[in-house]
Amino acid sequence: MINKNILFPVLALGVFGACSDNACDPVPAKAGVHISVPADIDISGLRDGSLTFYNISSGESLSTPCGAGLSVETMVQPGVYNISYSATVTLANGVEAALRGQIAGVQITPGGASTTLSTFAAVDTDDLIISELFFTGTLQTSGNQYNGDQYIKLYNNTGHTVYADGLTIFESQFLTTQKFNYTPDLIASDVSVDALYTIPGSGTDYPVEPGEELLIADIAIDHREINRNSFDLSHADFEWYDQSSTPAYTDIDNPAVENLDKWYCYTLSIWQLHNRGLKAYGIARIPVDKDEYLSGYRYTVEYDQTTAAGTFPMSKTCYRLPNEWVVDIVNCSVESEYLWNVCTPALDMGWTHCGTVDGDKNRYFHAVRRKVLTLGADGHPLLSDTNNSSQDFNSFVTPSEIERQGTAAGIDGKPASTQTYDGVMPK
Amino acid sequence: MTAAAMVAQAKAEIAPALIACDTLANSTASVTLRLPALSPWLQGASLSAISAGYADESFDKAPQSAFGKGARKGFFDAETYLKTSRATITGHASYTNGKRRGIEGCEVSDPALIYPYLTADTIGGDMNTECYRFGGSYASSFGGGKWIYGAELHYRALQEYRQRDPRPKNTVGQLDFALSFGRKLDDYFVVVGGDAYKYSQSGSISFVSDLGAVKVHHLTGLGTQYNRFAGSNREVNFSGWRRGVTLAIWPSTVGAFASVGYHCLTLGKVLKSLNNLPSNRVVDNQVEAEAGWRAGAWSVSASADYNHRSGIDNIFGDPAGNVYPELFSLANYKASHISASAKGAWRHMFATGRLTLAGSLSYVGHKETYTGSAAVRQARLTWLRPGISASYAGNLGRKFILEASADARASFVPDSSLDGIGADADYFGRLYMRDFDIAAGRSVDAALAASLLYVLKGDYALGLRLSYRHTAMSQAIHGNAFGAALTFKF
Incomplete structure (x- = not known):
């Protein structure tokens, strides 16, 4: 009888089963980014590169300086990221330009991920x-x-x-x-x-x-x-x-x-x-x-x-x-x-x-x-x-x-009293 | 002295089972006596009560922001504990209506259960609350008393809402069921039981003011949030179920008792406005054990409880086509909670009454971690909690019975630390830091309660119960709680 009484809870435990979270532990994962530079840009003039990983789940950003490097590996929490790149480049005509790139929705799984980020030189349109x-x-x-x-x-x-x-x-x-x-x-x-x-x-x-x-x-x-x-x-x-x-x-x-x-x-x-x-x-x-x-x-x-x-x-x-x-x-x-x-x-x-x-x-x-x-x-x-x-x-x-x-700045009709150049910088 | 002998003495010398029904002494076996098959040992005699009253608790500042600065409520409550020659039957029904005050960082109900996945905004406020409960249990035996069994069913319906912006409206339903069987071996019962509950909560937040809406946030623990879904996702659902088994040994009269139980809870959160997106889930495992000795006039016990909670954030890909594809899940939140307690209770029966003294000492360790953020956030707290209580119930003249109790508790924190949250934290991070600082401070509280029962006839009595509790916490937080209730017992 004792055996039966002991057996029952053991069986019951088996029936109910322990609860498992079936989720990955959030250990940092390796994120590899290869920066693709337009063919007409001489990469020897590249400097001050920086990658920014924006985790869209947490809203946090992590910036990684990468100098003149075009292949970057860093450790980040697994998640979905918007990755942006910026650097300064000296063009063939001697003009300095900003080299930028962005890629959205990069999935960095717990096993890591790598991606290629295409860049472009910012062009001044010389217009309005x-x-x-x-x-x-x-x-x-x-x-x-x-x-x-x-x-x-x-x-x-x-x-x-x-x-x-x-x-x-x-x-x-x-x-x-x-x-x-x-x-x-x-x-x-x-x-x-x-x-x-x-x-x-x-x-x-x-x-x-x-x-x-x-x-x-x-x-x-x-x-x-x-x-x-x-x-x-x-x-x-x-x-x-x-x-x-x-x-x-x-x-x-x-x-x-x-x-x-x-x-x-x-x-x-x-x-x-x-x-x-x-x-x-x-x-x-x-x-x-x-x-x-x-x-x-x-x-x-x-x-x-x-x-x-x-x-x-x-x-x-x-x-x-x-x-x-x-x-x-x-x-x-x-x-x-x-x-x-x-x-x-x-x-x-x-x-x-x-x-x-x-x-x-x-x-x-x-x-x-x-x-x-x-x-x-x-x-x-x-x-x-x-x-x-x-x-x-x-x-x-x-x-x-x-x-x-100086007209109404809100539904209460209270007039605007400040003057700014851009909504923030006061005149 | 056995329960039966106690009742016999009580009936012979003083009225009523009112005095024989000592529940304080049972507190040393609170885990074991949860099994419905053991409900015949909960009280020494039948007793039913109908009460209506009012209770008000208020703090200067919310001890924990999600729970607010206290509550006031009116209540109606009916409960019965009925022993017949064949069975022990319990039943209860209650209705409470009131207001929880000064809630911050939580717009959903049952924050302790669904933590860390609270839905919140930066305004908060009071919350009207209305709760219905009913349930009952049945316990009996067969085979000449060699076998005992019991079953229990409870239902809770809760509605909480606010009538000014932001306007949360939460509806909760919870159905509990427990079943247990026991076999008598010599003077002991070996009892095994299973229990489960099904839980659901539906919540929404609306804004009607001309001043507009604020962002609704979905928190993920230690002041973090699921930033991606912050904003206008104002409708959520929580659903889950808890199940468990308990194995116990219980003396038929006096002797040792012990129990060990395992429970697990799985509960998911869904954002309804994003095609029922399953954003997070909680997995909670709990093991608890209790062992003690129950004599006629005293009992002692030691208990331990280990609880581990995982909070899982589901990570989604690009929402093309209005559907968020689930990529993987991360157990970003982890909490472990361990407690060990020693309790003792002693009861003395006078010719005209009963005196019960009880004491306890608990050690509680709590650690929670959120690893989903760039800087890992971690909180650790250790509490040492002594407590004493005394209660007296006895005749006061021929027509009155006085019940009085006093208790005092303290909480000391020998060790605490909070890492990963700085002064640059956002609103919810700062709120968490504030809560932590209060929890990491000392607190003491003392309570007095008294009720005077007028014996109408036989075992019928009508009484008034008054209670008061004062709490003093760190950061000069004080709380006062008053209660008054009219009771009819029979």
């Missing part, structure tokens, strides 16, 4: 840059969202006059918060776009002097007449105007302000910047005329969307913009929702944002503004332009127009 994006809009005193006072500012960061004629403003087709396996995947060669508006002119009609900016508004009117929490955009240089086919959503045209030439927009009503900032915005010099572009650069992208109800094949038709035409691009997202950059790292290695969570009501009355590096001898700000929007932009700051006009 985007200095500010005000996509969030304002709120009315009732708390309702107010549309129409969004704007984009372009800035001449060069030392010479730049003509804005023919410069195209575009919006990315894809969201930075939603990623699919797109077919075809053109990200290495093109930016997929869903809106294109071009500054008119014959080539020398719209000069922008060094340190000057262009204000491009959605609706170039004094918005305070409609929403006392908004501000005046009637002095804008351009506005984008849409002939809406939807009576409920019509645009307002200020005849005193020149309209951009609308090449294409995905909507038949009115185009507004994504007011949560989930897209990328850029400027491009398109070397072909409108008709040729619209007929030759349209394509259909296919992907699978998985929901709780199953997986569904989807497709979208949009336009592609070759990377070499892109003058500047700024990836925007929401801190909590960001998944990817919708362009190659050669164009933008980072992203900027307004608000911290999706639908953040604090985002209104805020903009992203390019950082000022220094003030030039002529007093003009020299803006940061490293093709990394995370580093180049001050995120979630007061828009310059609100600062300058």
